[in-house]
Amino acid sequence: MAETNLQNDSIQNPRITWEGCSVLLDINDGDRLVFARLSAASSLKIGDKKCALSPLIGCPFGSLFQVETGSKGPYLSRIVAASEDDIQEKSDLQLKDETKDNRALVDNNSAQTLSGEDIDAMRRQGATGDEIVEALIANSSTFEKKTSFSQEKYRIKKQKKYAPRVLLRRPFSRSICEAYFKKYPARIGYLRVDTLSLLLSMANVSAYSDVLVVDMVETSIIGLSFIFPPKWLPASHAFEAIGWNLEVNYMASQFWFFTIENSIFYLHLGYGYVCNTYFGATQYPMDIVRIFNLNNKICGSILRSPVSDLCLASSNSSEHHGQQETFSLQSESDMGESISSGVSLIEPEGQVVQMETSFQSVEPSMPCQVPMSTDETVTSSVSRACKPAKPGEKATPEILNLWKSNGFSSLIIAAPELDTWSTVKDLLPLLSYSAPFAVYHQYLQPLATCMHNLQVSKMAINLQISEPWLREYQVLPSRTHPFMQMSAFGGYILSGIKICNNNEAQNQSK
Amino acid sequence: MLPADGKKAISFQHLIANGDLIIVYERHDNLKAIKVCDGSELQNRFGVFKHSDWIGKPFGSKVFSSKGGFVYLLAPTPELWTLVLSHRTQILYIADISFVVSFLEIVPGCVVLESGTGSGSLSTSLARAVAPTGHVYTFDFHEQRAASARDDFEKTGLSNLVTVGVRDIQGEGFPDEFSGAADSVFLDLPQPWLAIPSAGKMLKQDGVLCSFSPCIEQVQRSCETMRLNFTDIRTFEVLLRTYEVREGKTDFGGSENGSPISSLPCKRRQCSSEIDNNRGDNKYSTAVMARPSAEAKGHTGYLTFARLKCIQ
Numbered sequence: 167m168a169e170t171n172l173q174n175d176s177i178q179n180p181r182i183t184w185e186g187c188s189v190l191l192d193i194n195d196g197d198r199l200v201f202a203r204l205s206a207a208s209s210l211k212i213g214d215k216k217c218a219l220s221p222l223i224g225c226p227f228g229s230l231f232q233v234e235t236g237s238k239g240p241y242l243s244r245i246v247a248a249s250e251d252d253i254q255e256k257s258d259l260q261l262k263d264e265t266k267d268n269r270a271l272v273d274n275n276s277a278q279t280l281s282g283e284d285i286d287a288m289r290r291q292g293a294t295g296d297e298i299v300e301a302l303i304a305n306s307s308t309f310e311k312k313t314s315f316s317q318e319k320y321r322i323k324k325q326k327k328y329a330p331r332v333l334l335r336r337p338f339s340r341s342i343c344e345a346y347f348k349k350y351p352a353r354i355g356y357l358r359v360d361t362l363s364l365l366l367s368m369a370n371v372s373a374y375s376d377v378l379v380v381d382m383v384e385t386s387i388i389g390l391s392f393i394f395p396p397k398w399l400p401a402s403h404a405f406e407a408i409g410w411n412l413e414v415n416y417m418a419s420q421f422w423f424f425t426i427e428n429s430i431f432y433l434h435l436g437y438g439y440v441c442n443t444y445f446g447a448t449q450y451p452m453d454i455v456r457i458f459n460l461n462n463k464i465c466g467s468i469l470r471s472p473v474s475d476l477c478l479a480s481s482n483s484s485e486h487h488g489q490q491e492t493f494s495l496q497s498e499s500d501m502g503e504s505i506s507s508g509v510s511l512i513e514p515e516g517q518v519v520q521m522e523t524s525f526q527s528v529e530p531s532m533p534c535q536v537p538m539s540t541d542e543t544v545t546s547s548v549s550r551a552c553k554p555a556k557p558g559e560k561a562t563p564e565i566l567n568l569w570k571s572n573g574f575s576s577l578i579i580a581a582p583e584l585d586t587w588s589t590v591k592d593l594l595p596l597l598s599y600s601a602p603f604a605v606y607h608q609y610l611q612p613l614a615t616c617m618h619n620l621q622v623s624k625m626a627i628n629l630q631i632s633e634p635w636l637r638e639y640q641v642l643p644s645r646t647h648p649f650m651q652m653s654a655f656g657g658y659i660l661s662g663i664k665i666c667n668n669n670e671a672q673n674q675s676k
Numbered sequence: 677m678l679p680a681d682g683k684k685a686i687s688f689q690h691l692i693a694n695g696d697l698i699i700v701y702e703r704h705d706n707l708k709a710i711k712v713c714d715g716s717e718l719q720n721r722f723g724v725f726k727h728s729d730w731i732g733k734p735f736g737s738k739v740f741s742s743k744g745g746f747v748y749l750l751a752p753t754p755e756l757w758t759l760v761l762s763h764r765t766q767i768l769y770i771a772d773i774s775f776v777v778s779f780l781e782i783v784p785g786c787v788v789l790e791s792g793t794g795s796g797s798l799s800t801s802l803a804r805a806v807a808p809t810g811h812v813y814t815f816d817f818h819e820q821r822a823a824s825a826r827d828d829f830e831k832t833g834l835s836n837l838v839t840v841g842v843r844d845i846q847g848e849g850f851p852d853e854f855s856g857a858a859d860s861v862f863l864d865l866p867q868p869w870l871a872i873p874s875a876g877k878m879l880k881q882d883g884v885l886c887s888f889s890p891c892i893e894q895v896q897r898s899c900e901t902m903r904l905n906f907t908d909i910r911t912f913e914v915l916l917r918t919y920e921v922r923e924g925k926t927d928f929g930g931s932e933n934g935s936p937i938s939s940l941p942c943k944r945r946q947c948s949s950e951i952d953n954n955r956g957d958n959k960y961s962t963a964v965m966a967r968p969s970a971e972a973k974g975h976t977g978y979l980t981f982a983r984l985k986c987i988q
Contacts, residue, residue, distance in 0.1 A: 362778065372807055617921045663750060
């Protein structure tokens, strides 16, 4: 606990960075986004310049930096209020009405009289990036003929090249999702930020809720958005990664990412557990846990359990607990199978041995206390059982029973590799009655089939397939219009509410 | 509406009790919020439903009327509440709401300021996002509207998370006591630019502001004001397209050179039973098909987000 307190002390003001903190760096106004961990040794390559990140330590989030060249090479220099006013004045210039147009512009590449050699020479003499930009403007024969709007565009373009700016941001699930979507949409299964937001709303995610999450896209944005935001969890600690320092150096155009395979997260938001469950044979890596440098309290709340245990918890969980049962996906041919059977355990084809990982080897043989819903109890019971708390403890039969007897309060599925209908059919029985669920897919058909089957089998109501549509606007005086380029697709969501099948209800209430 | 420490909003163990707020679901476009009251009745086109029949049933139950008609009884969520609340003003819907919550980076523990309160549709979702330790302070200059909103938060059990104040935010700005204390500010006002300087004062450094306006002229003017103290100014429009799903029958017609495929959408129940009857008959095949709904909301409003410039 002492360690936890220390950690909390060090993050009393989460709006200022500290050594070891993780940040999102926005380079040149969104052109590039990089996750980095601030340390004395970490550095970042911008263009052909390698800059140390140490000047960013102790600065407020939102600070802006510019690459300057000093005697010891390039470095990041904080842009303070005064120089920001200059920027403001410059952009105010363009507010005036224009009569200029492009009739005099000839695109023959001869407008700029300053050569590459000239610029290099200026650099050697220690000219700042801003000075080079000014020199370029002064030597452009066409600059004065441009409209002030395109003058500004020209200036920004040159500034980005010769005086790149770095903006210090708090990494949030929203910005992480946006960053991935921009660069590597496939890695997050084409899940756009508005779709992610919608998923969380439709699943009624809130503190103390018990969310069952099947998140199998390569980079688990959804899992992340649960674990990440709560404030009591040191935001940046949460994102600390193994080998992050190394990554930052070679990350030039590459996002650092992590993989979660075949995992289901059970999440008691904020105070409870993350139960990482798995389909299939292979023990998935608990990479997410290693990525988040979580404190004891959080680590102790990350539990794992195979789907079979979750499904069987009610009947005789104590027997099944600890058995290395694996759960294989139902193929399409199983679709006709009776839905009413609350338990679906199918032996995998061929004998599959579950791999033991270092996480599992710390499985406590001593029973943990039956956890109450209060975080204090959970923390103490877990830390007693295993010091220091390791993530990925197997859920105890007591916890499994607790889940089973209460049911999950919502379900989120984003598993493009799984058959949607069989996954929903298997997991829906784990949900409380009246619990909302939301299924993400980048293709429409699996959701349509799933929706149809849910309707026919009368398992859910309020079913709807939605596709969010997002358009960003350029808002400028007399120049307001939608952006010329937009994302045309951010994924589909099937949402609904589980209803109470009367037979099932009677069994439950017994 | 929201689960609290040690108290679940829904669970297999949780049964409908006298005094509970429930959502009566007739159809996807016909829902109603009702407080269960032993001795009361609900009367609709499906017949008369006795509240006493509902008590002790699990949430999500299908209940029948004297005439044999039925409705479902659901536990309230902010999403369902948005569909049933009484519209005292134009309200925000789920696509805008969820986008606002995530773009304002609202997480448990946040302090959020909102104006105007309106019908409290967004406030309900804001409350869910800041729970259990944060708080939403929402202001409306309309005294009666504020009082109704307060009643609603009482009804939905959110009054410990939302405080409704009566104040003309455009004219007076937010109260000074919140200076530098807000993680996020949301404005839904006819002249948001009047309130933007005050919103800037309220925000913590690097805090996020959102302004919702139906008209682009409002956005234009807001953005001009925002440029003074804010950065990362971005304007979005977010809409939802919904899909209809039908099981269609495809007639192969027996001709080999592929006559144009005709699909005859029909009621799914009939089709599904036909699959069984026609098994082995390869003249027809059925397929589940989806198409966008013919009508949709074309516009709700523009959402402009901006981040307080970091100056010191």
